[in-house]
Amino acid sequence: GQEFQFGSCRVEGVVLQELWAAFRAVKDVVQAQDNITGVRLLRKEVLQNVSDAESCYLSQALLKFYLDTVFKNYHGKAAEFRILKSFSTLANNFIAITSRLRPSQENEMFSISESARRRFLLFQREFKQLDIEAALTKAFGEVDILLTWMEKFYQ
Amino acid sequence: MKNILQWSPPEGLQGAEVTYTVRYFIYGQKKWLSKSECRNILRTYCNLSAETSDYEHQYYARVKAVWGTNCSKGAQTGRFYPFLETRIGPPEVALTTDKKSISIVLTAPEKWKKDPEESSISMQQIYSNLKYHVSIYNAKANKTWSQCVTNQMLVLSWLEPDTLYCVHVASFVPGPPRLAQPSEKQCVSTLKDPASALK
Incomplete structure (x- = not known):
């Protein structure tokens, strides 16, 4: 079947179509709540030209952040907007992916994880500059950008 | 990636002399931008293909209507993501026949370009996982079957002659x-099989 290949990290058993369908169902509702259109968290500098080697680190960092910060704190909003079903589909799939993402420390050069970390910090810094509610809404509204990037590693 | 913004006249003003002005915004940037060809226009559409040609960006558009001395609030689109929302055109299809086979050569569609002189960008370059859904109809047997292919050359074998x-x-x-x-339907006949003609 199809799998993610983030460099040396492989993740099987995830149907990307399901994630797309889940986000598509809530895209308009969520993005309409984001009034700070002058800020894009997942900017090109974060996701463009990511090497295979960096991709495992970066995907793990981003997905973990989405789970530990975005999904964890957006649950109330998701209930308020009645989008819990799609919200849960996305969260559960992110859990499934991160649980199998294991960047191998031994043979990966330090510089790779460092450059991946710099990309993630760009994203995180932008997130922290916003009011938390606005940041959560914006991050969730950018899941289509995240999925588009992840799809490049889906075979 | 030909992106046309369309809208309807304000309620109750169909047929009245209403002019419109369009502006667009690149998500993550700071300013609303205008397009001179879509300022104070009477038509209800504006071609924003050139302005939205970077398909990895996301965009908003806004339209304001002016009628006499009245000026409307701007009507704004949702967040538009060309990479996800574009409609993929059909490939070019070239067919050559033999007695019992048909060779199909597919050429990926090209990205919209403002100036015909510009170099073409194949949608294959944008979507590396671009595939083709080929439908084949046998007119004699009145049967249709289909195949999904990734490469651009396909040979249909074991067909019926003539x-x-x-x-x-x-x-x-x-x-x-x-x-x-989908592409336009193209029909070809397989060649006659001389051997069967002799029987």
Whole structure:
């Protein structure tokens, strides 16, 4: 079947179509709540030209952040907007992916994880500059950008 | 990636002399931008293909209506993401026949370009996982079957000689559902088989 290949990290058993369908169902509702259109968290500098080697680190960092910060704190909003079903589909799939993402420390050069970390910090810094509610809404509204990037590693 | 913004006249003003002004915004940037060809226009559409040609960006558009001395609030679109929302055009399809086979050569559609002189960008370069859904109809047996292919050359073998076959092809990209426009139906006949003619 199809799998993610983030460099040396492989993740099987995830149907990307399901994630797309889940986000598509809530895209308009969520993005309409984001009034700070002058800020894009997942900017090109974060996701463009990511090497295979960096991709495992970066995907793990981003997905973990989405789970530990975005999904964890957006649950109330998701209930308020009645989008819990799609919200849960996305969260559960992110859990499934991160649980199998294991960047191998031994043979990966330090510089790779460092450059991946710099990309993630760009994203995180932008997130922290916003009011938390606005940041959560914006991050969730950018899941289509995240999925588009992840799809490049889906075979 | 030909992106046309369309809108309807304000309620109750169909037929009145209403002019419109369009502006667009690149998500993550700071200013609303205007397009001179879509300022104070009477028509209800504006071609924003050139302005939205970077398909990795996301965009908003806004339209204001002016009628006499009245000026409307801006009507704004949702966040538009060309990479996900574009409709993929059909490939070019070239057919050559033999007695019992038909060779199909597919050429990926090209990205919209403002100036015909510009170099072309194949949608294959944008969507590396671009695939083709090939539908084949056997006119004699009144049967249709289809195949999904990734490469651009396909040979249909074990066909019946001296039979009309019709083919149409749609491009598609796995991932989020995207609209696709199939190619025009093309029909060819397989050649006669001299051996069967002798019997």
